[in-house]
Amino acid sequence: MTTAPTIDAAISRLVREDRGRLLAALIAGLGDFELAEESFSEALESAVVHWARSGLPANPHGWLLRVARRKAIDRIRRRQRFRARQPELERLARLDEEAANAEAPEIPDERLRLIFTCCHPAIDRKSRVALTLRTLGGLSTAEVARAFLDKETTMGQRLSRARGKISRAGIPFAVPGPDQWEERLGSVLAVIYLIFNEGHVASAGATAQRPDLCDEAIYLAKMLNSLCPDEPEILGLASLLLTTHARSGARISPDGMSVALADQDRSRWNREMAAEGLAHLDAAVLMARPGPYQIKAAISALHVSAPGQGATDWTQIVLLYNSLLAHEPTSVVRLNRAVAVGQAGRPDVALEELATLEAELDGYQPFHAARAKFLAETGRAGEARHAYDRAIELSGNSPDRAFLRAQRRRLPP
Amino acid sequence: MQYMALIYSAPNAGPKPGTPEFEAFMKGYFDATETYKKDGVFVAGDALHGTDQSTSLRIRGGKTETMDGPFAETKEVLGGFYIFDCKDLDEALKYAAMIPTAEYGTIEVRPVLSPDDYSN
Known part of the structure; x- marks a missing residue:
């Protein structure tokens, strides 16, 4: 039998890596963000108890989804004293049965819909950022609060207001159509860029306790790119973040002083990350649909490709x-x-x-x-x-x- | 789900009656309403007289007080509304964007409370 610390580690890893994916699948089935979130939290609590007692199930993801769906059914039943929701319950029961019978059910990847929901412009900007970190980044409410230097209760209320608006205002769990695509993608990219900039600024101050939002933003940009590989602005954003973050090791001198870009010690740049960023920009440029993130990525690429101190191509940067x-x-x-x-x-x-x-x-x-x-x-x-x-x-x-x-x-x- | 689109604008914003721009503006409303009906999302919709014609009332201590004017003096005032029946906010926003006053004022989109909302 697996011991308790291993179970805890398994749950943490699962939450970190797959929270967004599981939650997205759950929302797709339930059609209700708030209900899905609450039921998923309850399922995790059950997992801590059950898995410690009987060991890790063969298919932990399937287990969590099944338990979360049952919790959702319970919650809907409790609301029933107000109004019958028989068709909804029948649908859920059917889903539940399907999930229980399948050996290892394929969990569909609905995260793209979830990203567009969390970054919907009908939600206030700070809440979009918080909700994205919480839902897709796998950060706990306490970690999101620390990222904003907010109290955990304040952040909890902010997140719950945002989820409430998603349900009550009917913000769809959907990838927007062509007529809304540009505005809505812009909102998603802006959220990820805000997360990165928040981390970039924070890393200069001595706040070791804050989660690394730069890594978080890069993770989200890459995830978005994998879900939506034909959009050059996503590649542009990923490139911008990678080539900027590659230089972060040299931004502050050993004696705690900011270093101007031109004077940075290039041996302290992360070459591997920079190369990854440049490759993303190359891929974007091949699509021949320029946009602001690709231009910013090109500027950052010129900085990171400069052969030495004082050799940056500033004339090209002016043109960009x-x-x-x-x-x-x-x-x-x-x-x-x-x-x-x-x-x-x-x-x-x-x-x-x-x-x-x-x-x-x-x-x-x-x-x-x-x-x-x-x-x-x-x-x-x-x-x-x-x-x-x-x-x-x-x-x-x-x-x-x-x-x-x-x-x-x-x-x- | 039902959504109300509240149409706000400053009283003097937008084209003046009698100009060709005003004709186009009114036609914009006519066309939008046609689209709403054709797409089956139209529930209601009307324009309001100006706030010069407003009368407000309140009951305090069992006594009715009636007074001239709107509830609050604001730069942009409610000039009309639509009620749409849509599947979600994105659809409601798409139809709200067809309201000609969006170019001069602001359209506020709010979900109408349904019996479900009281039970949650």
């Missing part, structure tokens, strides 16, 4: 930002473009472009850091000092502050 502006005409993209112009050898032009963004980006640290750099390069040390002060003041983490202070000290008197 011009293309990106057509998709995302935001002030942050204009800022990034201006930085590339400055890096390409025209700090004076960069400063002119930055001047047009001041009103919108005055509260944004990278704006002042960029301005300070180009003021210093054009010999305006006094103004550069002020700009560094403002950037340091707005900086949210200590590695960035350390970097900016060091730059400020280098200014001539």
Whole structure:
């Protein structure tokens, strides 16, 4: 007989790897997200008790689905005092029987539908992110709460409100049709990108307890790609995340200071991950349907492919930002473009472009850091000092502050 | 499931009566309503007079108070509604996007409570 710690480990692994898939199959059968989630949690609780007593069943996934369906039937019966739901119960009983009779029933992969449900724009943005992490990423509510630096009870309420809206507002468990595809895919990609950026920012602060959201986002992007392999923007997102994350080991120096991209120690980049990212971009480009994530991936690819320090092709990067502006005409993209112009050898032009963004980006640290750099390069040390002060003041983490202070000290008197 | 599409816009937004744009706007409503009926999702739908014609009432301590005007003064006001019978929110949103005022104002889509909702 299997011992208890092995059972616990088996359950944790199963939840981590297959939660989304099992839940998706359950929702597809029950047609009710909230009911599926509650019943699945109950089935897991039963598994802890039963498996510890009688050992791991031959088909743990089938066992969980069967028990979850029975729990769902119980829950519907309890509601029956209000209204008869006989047809529904009969359907569930039939499903249950089918599941029990099949030797090792094939569990259909319904995760694509589940992703589109969790990322539906009718759910508020933070809840979309939380629900995706909880449902498809296999994070516990406590882990999702830690990722947001929220209390577990607050996060639990947020998740339950989101599930409630899915049920009550009739948010479908479906892959959207062609007329809604672009908006809805955009929402899914934005959620995964938000998860990644949250992790990217967090990794700079000393918060070791938070789950690694960068890994989580990469896992989700790859999952989405495997479920929907003909969409170049998904490949673009996966490439962007991989080539960005490949450089993360060199973002902070051993003495805790942020390191500018151009100065990063390339031996600390993860070459394998970078190569994987570049391959994803190659595959996307072959489909000949460009989009904003592919352009961002191409920019990141140029950074990661630069042969050495100071050898980045900034002129090419400026051109890519011009293309990106057509998709995302935001002030942050204009800022990034201006930085590339400055890096390409025209700090004076960069400063002119930055001047047009001041009103919108005055509260944004990278704006002042960029301005300070180009003021210093054009010999305006006094103004550069002020700009560094403002950037340091707005900086949210200590590695960035350390970097900016060091730059400020280098200014001539 | 039934959904109500609440049509909000600022009173002066959109084309002015008597212009060709207004004609096209009204035709847009006519066509949308035709589509809803043809697709079998139309339950109800009407436009409302402006809030100048609103009268509000409330009962406090058993006494009825009647007053001129809407419940709250807001920039965008309720100008009309549809009720759709749809299979899910995506379908309701698809039909709501055909409402011409979506180009000038905002369409709020809300599910109508059904007896099921009271039992949960």
